[in-house]
Amino acid sequence: MTRVLIMVLTALLPLPSLAWEKPVSGYAYLPEQMQAMQDDSFENPGMFTVEEGGVLFHTPGYNGNSCVGCHGEGGSRLDARAIARYPVFSPEHQGPLTLQQRINDCREHHLDEFPLTYDEPDLIRLETFVRHLARGEKVNVDVSGPLRPWHESGKALYHTRIGQLDMACHHCHDRYVDLNLRDQVLNQGHSNAFPAHRLLIGDISSLHGKFRDCYATLRAMPHEVGSEEFIALEVYLNARGNGLPIETPGIRR
Amino acid sequence: MAAPLGAEEAYLPWRVENFAIEAPLGGLRGDAVRGRAIAASREKGNCIACHLMPIPEHPMHGTLAPPLFGAGARLSAGELRLRVVDEKVVNPETIMPAFYRDPGRYHRPHPEFATTILTAQEVEDVVAYLVTLK
Numbered sequence: 001m002t003r004v005l006i007m008v009l010t011a012l013l014p015l016p017s018l019a020w021e022k023p024v025s026g027y028a029y030l031p032e033q034m035q036a037m038q039d040d041s042f043e044n045p046g047m048f049t050v051e052e053g054g055v056l057f058h059t060p061g062y063n064g065n066s067c068v069g070c071h072g073e074g075g076s077r078l079d080a081r082a083i084a085r086y087p088v089f090s091p092e093h094q095g096p097l098t099l100q101q102r103i104n105d106c107r108e109h110h111l112d113e114f115p116l117t118y119d120e121p122d123l124i125r126l127e128t129f130v131r132h133l134a135r136g137e138k139v140n141v142d143v144s145g146p147l148r149p150w151h152e153s154g155k156a157l158y159h160t161r162i163g164q165l166d167m168a169c170h171h172c173h174d175r176y177v178d179l180n181l182r183d184q185v186l187n188q189g190h191s192n193a194f195p196a197h198r199l200l201i202g203d204i205s206s207l208h209g210k211f212r213d214c215y216a217t218l219r220a221m222p223h224e225v226g227s228e229e230f231i232a233l234e235v236y237l238n239a240r241g242n243g244l245p246i247e248t249p250g251i252r253r
Numbered sequence: 254m255a256a257p258l259g260a261e262e263a264y265l266p267w268r269v270e271n272f273a274i275e276a277p278l279g280g281l282r283g284d285a286v287r288g289r290a291i292a293a294s295r296e297k298g299n300c301i302a303c304h305l306m307p308i309p310e311h312p313m314h315g316t317l318a319p320p321l322f323g324a325g326a327r328l329s330a331g332e333l334r335l336r337v338v339d340e341k342v343v344n345p346e347t348i349m350p351a352f353y354r355d356p357g358r359y360h361r362p363h364p365e366f367a368t369t370i371l372t373a374q375e376v377e378d379v380v381a382y383l384v385t386l387k
Contacts, residue, residue: 221362
C-alpha cells in the first residue's frame, strides 16, 4: 500500500499548472535558419502573401471604392496599435470581432461587396497584409470588459481534453513547455506569428487553420473556421500572448 | 458500455485492483519484439515521443515523461498494463493518452479515430516488452 501511495504521489509531483510566467514567442524556439528567413523580407515566403493582400487592398470593389479610400496608400492611415487590439468587442455584433471579420465587414459596408466566407484565401491575404502593417507592435487584447465571457469560454476550450489522444492544448503549451515531444521542443503555442507561412504546407496558414491542425494532431473532430468556438479560442490565445510582438507573416514548420 | 470498434474487434472490458490490471486483455499473450516496435512507431504507441527508452536506433526521444529504463523492475506486469491501458486511473491529470479506453468516452473524437489507440493484442505486446526493461 505504501508503494502505491508513493507511486501516486510521485505521479502528481511534476505537474505545475503553468510552466511559464512571461510569454515567449514561438520564434525563440525556431532554428536560426528559420529565424533568419522570417526576418529577411526578401527570403520570407510569407511576404508574397502580403503583396497579394496589398494588391487586393488597392483594388476597387463593386462601388468603385477600395480600402485605400479610407485607409490611405499602403494602409498609411491604419493604426498599428488598433490592429494589435483584435479581436475587439463589437457593439453591433454584440460579441467579438476578429481582424478578419472586421476586414470582411469593411468590404461589405464600404465596398458594397458580398461578404467572403471565413478563411477564404482572399480574406487571409487581406488579413496578412493588414496585420503585417502592425509587425513589431505588441499584442494588446482587452479582456477585462465585455469580451470577458468569450475569453473565459476560450480558456475552457484550451483546457478541454479532446480526441483519441485525449489531451488539451494546455498540456503541451502550459505544462510541458521547453521539454521535448519526440523531435520537437514544446513552445508556448502563441498566436502572434499568424497568419504564418508554414513550411510543411508551403503556404500561408490562418490561425483557425492552425487550430484545425492541432485538433487533427489530437485525432479530434475540429470545429469550423470562423466558428464561435475558434473565435473564443482566438480571443483567449491572443490575450494570453499580450505583450508579444506581432510577427505576421511568421515562418513556422 | 462497449463501443463498436469496427468489424474486427470489440472493446474488451478490464478491471483494476490495487492500481493494477492483473488479467491480460482478452487472455491474449504478448510478444516483446512486436511491443518494442509498437513503442517506437509514430502511428501506434509513440511512447518515445514522451519517454526515453532503450530504443537507440530512433535518435529523438521525448523528455517530458519519466524514462522507462528499469520500468519492468519498478512495476509488475499488472501495474504496467494499467499504465498503458489508462494512466488516468493512476493520475487523472496526466498527459499520457489512455491506449485502451472505452472510445465511447472520447470527447469530439475524429470519426477516423473512433477506436482504442492500440488493440488488445498490441497492449499485451507492449506490456510484454515493458516487463523486459529490468
